[in-house]
Amino acid sequence: MRIRRIRGEDAEAFLHLQRQLDEETSFMMLEPGERTESAEATAQRICDVVARENHTILLAEVEDHLVGFIEAVGGRWRRNRHSVYLVVGILEAYTGKGIGTRLFEEVEAWAAEKGLHRLELTVMTRNERALALYRKRGFEIEGVKKDSLWVDGEFVDEYYMAKRLG
Structure with missing residues (x-):
């Protein structure tokens, strides 16, 4: 398994990964079939990401197959450039194999290299596996978003979590 930065030529495979994640878990933001972005639009989004100093997407690959990512x-503004919001997804077949830990190690190293100070994310309060990983990586709960999402016919709360670097 290797972790690397996204490239323009990853657009189609990255879009496929995201759609697969939408299908296999209710913990991602989009529902199955809701991701309508084209491969061309994904490629443009990747170009936009690469162009920004404080934005990145790291990919987890196993045998040249994308199995996870962290974005x-x-x-965008002087007052919040020191902060990054994280989104992470790992295919179900590859969870519990240390990929999440490696993605977080790499994104934290990238953030430190860029002089960033704060990593933040939201997570459904019932996503115990993700919560365990985030706590292990030093993230703390800063608040609760009540009835934040509508998932599988019910309202779901989310935690705001963050980690300060250095």
């Missing part, structure tokens, strides 16, 4: 979306 760090940096603040």
Whole structure:
């Protein structure tokens, strides 16, 4: 398994990974079939990511097959450029194999290299596997978003979580 930065030529495979994640878990934001972005639009989004100093997407590959990712979306303004919002997804067949830990190690190293100070994310309160990983990586719960999402016919709360670097 290797972790690497996304490239323009990853657009189709990355879109496929995201759609597969939408299908196999209710913990991602989009429902199955809701991701309508084309491969061309994904390629443009990747170009936009690569162009920003405080934004990146790291990919987890196993035998040249994308199995997970972590995206760090940096603040756009002077007052929040030091913060990045994280989105992470790992295919079900590859969970519990240390990939999440490696993705977080790499994104934290990238953030430190860029002089960033704060990593933040939201997570459904019932996503125990993700919560365990985030806590292990030093993230703390800062608040609760009540009835934040509508998932499988019910309202779901989310935790705001963050980790300060250095």
